[in-house]
Amino acid sequence: MSKPSKKDVLSLLNAKCDDIIHLMAAANSKRCGKTITYSKNVFLPLTNICRNECGYCTFKKDVNDPNATILMEPHDVMKNITLADKYGCREALFTFGEHADEDSSVKAAIERLGFGNMLEYLHFLCSETLNQTDLLPHSNPGILKKSELKFLKEVNASMGLMLETTSSRLMKTIAHEKSPGKKPELRIKTIENAGKLKIPFTTGLLIGIGETVEERAESLLEIRKLQNRYGHIQEIIIQNFKPKPGIPMENYREPSLVEMIKMMAVTKLLFPDVGVQVPPNLNRYTTSIFLMAGADDLGGVSPITQDYVNPDAPWPDLDELKGITEELGFELAERLPVYPKFLSEDLSEEFLSEKIREKIDL
Numbered sequence: 001m002s003k004p005s006k007k008d009v010l011s012l013l014n015a016k017c018d019d020i021i022h023l024m025a026a027a028n029s030k031r032c033g034k035t036i037t038y039s040k041n042v043f044l045p046l047t048n049i050c051r052n053e054c055g056y057c058t059f060k061k062d063v064n065d066p067n068a069t070i071l072m073e074p075h076d077v078m079k080n081i082t083l084a085d086k087y088g089c090r091e092a093l094f095t096f097g098e099h100a101d102e103d104s105s106v107k108a109a110i111e112r113l114g115f116g117n118m119l120e121y122l123h124f125l126c127s128e129t130l131n132q133t134d135l136l137p138h139s140n141p142g143i144l145k146k147s148e149l150k151f152l153k154e155v156n157a158s159m160g161l162m163l164e165t166t167s168s169r170l171m172k173t174i175a176h177e178k179s180p181g182k183k184p185e186l187r188i189k190t191i192e193n194a195g196k197l198k199i200p201f202t203t204g205l206l207i208g209i210g211e212t213v214e215e216r217a218e219s220l221l222e223i224r225k226l227q228n229r230y231g232h233i234q235e236i237i238i239q240n241f242k243p244k245p246g247i248p249m250e251n252y253r254e255p256s257l258v259e260m261i262k263m264m265a266v267t268k269l270l271f272p273d274v275g276v277q278v279p280p281n282l283n284r285y286t287t288s289i290f291l292m293a294g295a296d297d298l299g300g301v302s303p304i305t306q307d308y309v310n311p312d313a314p315w316p317d318l319d320e321l322k323g324i325t326e327e328l329g330f331e332l333a334e335r336l337p338v339y340p341k342f343l344s345e346d347l348s349e350e351f352l353s354e355k356i357r358e359k360i361d362l
């Protein structure tokens, strides 16, 4: 699809029966070879305090909750990273609630360590990771200003922010009514600024949070527009909403298997130049069908930490993923948190800082 219109994308997302089989075959023809990739990582949730309150969230905790992590101390972070190094992991995935340092307890904990804000602390931890281990940082700090992205580019191999959806309508629904950071224009701006700064970038869509099929088409086209302009998107995660007891959306239904197959296939058709990721821990019994629909990446797989964002969904181990991929005739291959195209002579100078290039030995 050279210049897909909204009508084209919508018609594919509304495909029925035999047309879905054709759609899957067309998406499969767009993949590069027979390789399905994953990244061996360690998950570092620096705090689970967040200024937003998304209706589907299972990560955020109230500051008074005895299970809240106000701030992971440097010693604990580095202990996990050093252990991950011993296990041969190459990605240090830093994540935390958005603008967590707006909370006075988080701010006090950061200041006690001698940092002015969360991003200074994150920069320090990323630098330590690069200085002490073979891991490469990949940070997901929420919406950021251009200057903040530039600051973090120095010590990150790649960065990420889920677009989730371009639907402003959801800002008035249970999904996002208490989440100022989920305004689509703010998220688009962050992804666009990452493009201007040439930061290899991961984004994605959250499917089943109340968006219409038309809004899914608009979201995909928005990412396509950004990728056409800046070429910095390395992967798109297609994540399915999962209802869980205790969350505000616990009684909402998750997207159907057919909806997810179509999303996966249409994403690959629109983005032959980008990895399409299915999170295997959220799709334990359906990952195979998504690989047949064009998905070609399984994201981060950790031998030592759980998925703190989806604690009820343990990661399958590597043998299980190998079994799933080889059964379909694919090969499972490890990748770095930055995709191979950005390691080329042409692109690495622009897209990777000197510190990261030195670490990868480019």
Ligand code: SF4
Binding pocket: 050, 051, 052, 053, 054, 056, 057, 058, 059, 060, 096, 097, 098, 179, 181
């Ligand atoms: S932004 Fe993320 S951590 Fe914060 S409430 Fe929403 S889903 Fe939870």
